């Protein structure tokens with residue numbers, strides 16, 4: 001698989017946009033017709049014993065797979081469609097996309113297999129976290145790279161939808177109507193942090209609040225950041241030095257969280273909703289605007305002097321990683337990475353220490369890999385080995401103990417992945433990463 005150097009897979013960031021106008025969208029050079037409000041125009045798509053009641057102008061496109069066109073008056077090329085999975089009779093997920101998009105996904109053989117089971121004995125519970133609402137709290141120590149939760153989304157939606165603003169409510173209510181009652185109530189119990197308006201009815205507010213940006217390389221639109229909304233996984237709150245990583249497997253169509261560092265019992269499990277390398281003021285502005293909260297994490301509560309120091313470190317880390325990414329966007333796995341002019345092992349090692357001190361593990365993972373590459377270039381064998389080991393340790397924290405990269409690496413050294421993981425886990429976060437600079 002083609003893979004940009006240091007640019008691994010799905011973004012952990014929350015989606016912040018669901019384009020909603022009939023004129024927006026990458027494939028909308030021509031505009032679909034303008035629609036009037038559906039009002040009481042209720043359509044019943046009754047098929048083969050099951051009765052689905054859709055308000056508005058939905059029509060059944062096919063029964064097996066169950067595909068509904070959201071508005072029959074829009075030419076089907078433009079119209080958004082709802083696909084119910086894994087089966088029409090007990091749909092636990094709605095996939096929202098163009099007709100081509102839903103047809104691509106519906107043809108995947110994985111829907112005939114049972115959904116992967118969640119980790120036995122989940123290491124967290126969902127409970128109130130002060131002013132944050134609900135959150136995920138660790139019930140026991142969670143090791144680096146451990147899978148915390150794994151589940152299929154309740155709703156998976158292309159970021160560009162052809163809907164008139166005054167059709168929003170009807171559209172989303174109709175999309176949810178084909179789901180099983182339990183799935184509907186799981187969706188409806190999620191938090192809506194958005195102000196409710198005609199343009200942002202509650203169902204859309206729930207998506208804007210809870211969706212995680214997810215790319216599916218095998219989908220009809222591989223570069224799109226789909227909105228993935230989950231029952232428990234979406235309960236993870238934000239922190240500017242998060243301890244968990246979100247990834248998505250298209251092979252099983254499941255999202256999961258893995259522990260980036262050791263999570264202690266009682267500690268909250270958190271994700272980064274925005275670019276956590278941004279300066280504090282910018283991070284806080286994005287979080288307040290898009291997610292409607294004032295971040296009170298440890299890094300956001302630093303004194304002005306310490307906050308400036310943290311901002312400086314994060315800015316330097318971001319600048320270095322952006323440059324490396326630009327240079328390596330088209331490199332494939334196994335080829336030699338390219339480095340910016342003047343990049344040195346000393347500088348990469350300093351940035352790695354900063355990322356570790358800031359507890360920015362995803363950045364540390366990339367920096368360790370870059371530093372190992374620079375050590376190799378500088379013929380520094382001992383540092384190459386030390387940094388490569390560190391890089392693989394961070395990579396398996398992100399990708400999980402079952403990461404194919406980690407498994408291959410462990411086997412190559414003669415250890416089983418479990419033995420290697422235990423070896424890595426024997427050190428505390430402080431031993432591995434040095435002191436937390438913002439504690």
Ligand SMILES: C[S@@+](CC[C@H](N)C(=O)[O-])C[C@H]1O[C@@H](n2cnc3c(N)ncnc32)[C@H](O)[C@@H]1O
Pocket residue numbers: 131132133134135190191193209210211234235236237238239291292293294295296297
């Ligand atoms: C995806 S939800 C997270 C789960 C949510 N707390 C709940 O009760 O279901 C995102 C919303 O949770 C709240 N939230 C998340 N992280 C927060 C934080 N660090 N501080 C305050 N509120 C937070 C905000 O209202 C945000 O829009």
